[in-house]
Amino acid sequence: MSIAINGISKHFGNFVALDNLQLDIASGELLALLGPSGCGKTTLLRIIAGLETPDQGQILFHGEDATDTHVRERQVGFVFQHYALFRHMTVFENVAFGLRVRPKKTRPSETEIKRKVHELLSLVQLDWLADRYPAQLSGGQRQRIALARALAVEPKVLLLDEPFGALDTKVRKELRRWLRRLHDEMHITSVFVTHDQEEALEVADRVVVMNKGKIEQIGTPEQVYDAPATPFVYQFLGDVNLFHSRVHDGWAEVGAARFAAEAGDSDKAVVYVRPHEIELSRVATEKAIAGVISHSRLLGATVRLEVDVKDAEVVEVELTRERYQEGGWQVGEAVWLNPREARVYPAA
Amino acid sequence: MAGGVNNAPRSIVTTETRPVRIVLTGIALAFIGLFLVVPLVSVFIEAFRQGWHLYLAALVEPDALSAIKLTLITAAIAVPLNLVFGLSAAWAIAKFEFRGKSMLITLIDLPFAVSPVVAGLIYVLLFGAQGWWGPWLADHDIKIIFAVPGIVLATVFVTFPFVARELIPLMEAQGSDEEQAAMVLGATGWQMFWRVTLPNIKWGLLYGVILANARAMGEFGAVSVVSGHVRGETNTIPLHVEILYNEYNFVAAFACASLLALLALVTLALKSWVEWRTERLAAEDRRHATEE
Numbered sequence: 001m002s003i004a005i006n007g008i009s010k011h012f013g014n015f016v017a018l019d020n021l022q023l024d025i026a027s028g029e030l031l032a033l034l035g036p037s038g039c040g041k042t043t044l045l046r047i048i049a050g051l052e053t054p055d056q057g058q059i060l061f062h063g064e065d066a067t068d069t070h071v072r073e074r075q076v077g078f079v080f081q082h083y084a085l086f087r088h089m090t091v092f093e094n095v096a097f098g099l100r101v102r103p104k105k106t107r108p109s110e111t112e113i114k115r116k117v118h119e120l121l122s123l124v125q126l127d128w129l130a131d132r133y134p135a136q137l138s139g140g141q142r143q144r145i146a147l148a149r150a151l152a153v154e155p156k157v158l159l160l161d162e163p164f165g166a167l168d169t170k171v172r173k174e175l176r177r178w179l180r181r182l183h184d185e186m187h188i189t190s191v192f193v194t195h196d197q198e199e200a201l202e203v204a205d206r207v208v209v210m211n212k213g214k215i216e217q218i219g220t221p222e223q224v225y226d227a228p229a230t231p232f233v234y235q236f237l238g239d240v241n242l243f244h245s246r247v248h249d250g251w252a253e254v255g256a257a258r259f260a261a262e263a264g265d266s267d268k269a270v271v272y273v274r275p276h277e278i279e280l281s282r283v284a285t286e287k288a289i290a291g292v293i294s295h296s297r298l299l300g301a302t303v304r305l306e307v308d309v310k311d312a313e314v315v316e317v318e319l320t321r322e323r324y325q326e327g328g329w330q331v332g333e334a335v336w337l338n339p340r341e342a343r344v345y346p347a348a
Numbered sequence: 349m350a351g352g353v354n355n356a357p358r359s360i361v362t363t364e365t366r367p368v369r370i371v372l373t374g375i376a377l378a379f380i381g382l383f384l385v386v387p388l389v390s391v392f393i394e395a396f397r398q399g400w401h402l403y404l405a406a407l408v409e410p411d412a413l414s415a416i417k418l419t420l421i422t423a424a425i426a427v428p429l430n431l432v433f434g435l436s437a438a439w440a441i442a443k444f445e446f447r448g449k450s451m452l453i454t455l456i457d458l459p460f461a462v463s464p465v466v467a468g469l470i471y472v473l474l475f476g477a478q479g480w481w482g483p484w485l486a487d488h489d490i491k492i493i494f495a496v497p498g499i500v501l502a503t504v505f506v507t508f509p510f511v512a513r514e515l516i517p518l519m520e521a522q523g524s525d526e527e528q529a530a531m532v533l534g535a536t537g538w539q540m541f542w543r544v545t546l547p548n549i550k551w552g553l554l555y556g557v558i559l560a561n562a563r564a565m566g567e568f569g570a571v572s573v574v575s576g577h578v579r580g581e582t583n584t585i586p587l588h589v590e591i592l593y594n595e596y597n598f599v600a601a602f603a604c605a606s607l608l609a610l611l612a613l614v615t616l617a618l619k620s621w622v623e624w625r626t627e628r629l630a631a632e633d634r635r636h637a638t639e640e
Contacts, residue, residue, distance in 0.1 A: 051528055071531050078532040084525035088547040098533035101543070135632065153533055 001062045001156040001189050002027040003048060008057035010043055010213075017043040019213040021057070028187040030180070032204035034194055036236070040213040041193045042081075042161055048191065049159050050074045061156070077150030077188075079160040083142045085134035091145050092130040095120055098153035120148040123182075140171040147179075160192035164199060176203045197237045201225060209233045231345045234272050241278075241315045243271040244347065252344045255289040255309070257337075261344040268347035275304065275318035279338040280327060288336035291315060296324075296331055307335060391609045394602035406592075406600035407607070414580045415588035415604070418496065422571075422584060423564040426503040430560050434511025435553070439545075441512075442519035443527070453516070459508045467505045468573025471498055494576030499584065502570035507560045514556030518549055551626045555619065562615040566608055 003025040010018040018040045033041040046052040050071035059067050086094050095117045121127040124144040164172040180203050194200050200207045201221040209216045217229040228234035243254040252261040252269040261269050291307040303324040305317045473479050475492040492498045530540040568586040575582040592601035
């Protein structure tokens with residue numbers, strides 16, 4: 001089912017949580033709402049679910065206005081950040097809940113409920129836990145039960161609030177691959193909220209980057225990563241080095257290096273360069289930035305060097321471990337930096 | 349893990365020396381013995397001083413029976429009222445944001461802060477013959493003060509905070525995620541309450557009800573002011589005990605008092621059973637949480 005969000009605004013006291021938001025979610029897609037905490041992404045998710053009411057604007061489900069539809073009637077599945085499993089019910093009863101509270105006319109028979117619950121538990125590969133209580137499960141298991149419970153009511157939309165936030169790194173990676181596969185099998189329109197850019201880029205069909213109640217960019221993971229629309233998106237999607245510069249004749253100059261800039265002459269500009277997009281060299285070239293290696297840190301397969309550059313903050317350079325060893329780079333050595341890629345934005 | 353309690357034996361460097369521990373424990377035990385155990389035992393000794401027959405006779409005598417009956421009626425009205433009020437107040441405070449919330453929390457505690465005698469006097473002032481609504485009530489032939497309704501009102505007042513006080517922290521700690529989950533899954537308000545909220549708070553609720561009940565049956569001050577002490581009509585057990593005692597009828601006084609003492613013991617037993625249960629459930633949660 002497609003969802004359209006038309007000019008949604010929401011305030012909490014003086015705090016603007018969402019500011020005139022516009023967003024179309026296509027039927028069957030898996031969409032990530034990505035942003036730092038306090039950017040309004042969870043509020044937006046809760047408004048879609050009907051757990052919050054917007055101050056202004058409209059929500060359309062499949063073209064029909066659902067703004068005033070009660071959460072009970074919206075037919076959404078919601079997976080809470082801390083799962084919100086019913087602590088006094090077994091896993092089976094948790095999953096069966098949505099079926100049991102249906103009005104008598106539409107409530108399935110006991111055998112039908114049993115069949116359905118076991119089907120869902122097998123789907124999340126936890127059929128053997130049916131008689132356990134939530135307190136007896138691990139975080140990853142709770143997460144999957146919460147998902148099974150949400151799917152039991154055959155929702156038209158699946159909403160997940162920080163679905164992997166409370167899990168440790170290894171479980172998180174497993175689960176997000178699993179969620180992606182599950183979505184590919186079921187094709188249910190899904191929206192999930194995350195503050196982890198890696199998660200959003202890996203799992204989602206499209207990513208909505210949010211900041212301070214506004215949408216900064218909407219696009220596929222490639223689009224937002226390769227062509228960030230704003231400095232915020234660029235910074236949020238990975239580590240960056242930034243250089244302050246001034247534009248001359250369409251070029252932003254950083255030391256001896258020059259980058260094409262769209263800004264007008266003598267405007268201030270900020271040049272962003274990702275740490276892994278910088279080449280190191282011992283030979284001065286025309287367009288290189290001079291500096292001295294001040295620190296090196298080994299991060300598993302990569303090595304991160306800090307380079308002191310004149311008139312700038314410390315510049316981070318990331319190399320694969322192989323290239324680091326081939327180069328034989330030493331702390332205290334004078335080097336030249338050649339950015340392979342850079343983006344220039346007008347300074348705010 | 350979160351919520352874990354350090355149950356490891358305390359190390360020698362962080363604990364007190366042996367004499368200090370013995371003295372502290374000794375003082376605590378001596379106080380309990382002197383002020384709690386000895387009086388409690390003496391109640392039963394005095395009650396049975398002249399044998400079973402007199403003891404039973406004191407309890408089945410008409411005035412005593414009427415006092416017992418009135419006490420039970422009062423508790424049977426006051427406790428359910430407090431249950432409903434306590435639940436609504438706790439729900440409102442824990443799950444909604446509204447103006448005057450902190451005011452409400454403070455007001456709930458008022459009966460704890462006010463002397464029960466004052467509580468009784470308030471009702472006399474409102475409903476008594478010379479009170480604000482006294483003439484109107486007299487015109488309509490409604491008796492509140494020196495009658496059962498007044499006793500119930502005073503009892504409701506003094507037991508007001510018990511259930512709410514017990515539930516507010518519990519419901520605040522649990523938050524409303526589970527309720528929201530129930531709603532998203534299509535539950536109506538009633539279904540949400542009966543299937544999700546109530547099972548989660550039932551032990552706290554029971555605990556509050558037990559305490560409220562003990563207080564309702566044992567209340568003296570507030571009830572004494574509004575009752576008028578009409579024998580066989582407006583005397584509850586505590587008032588009946590006082591009258592008997594003032595008449596130097598010690599065996600009967602202590603016999604009735606032993607009923608209240610018994611109630612206290614049953615309450616304590618129930619209370620510790622509920623505590624033990626909740627503690628065990630919490631410990632189970634913690635244990636499973638640590639196993640992750």
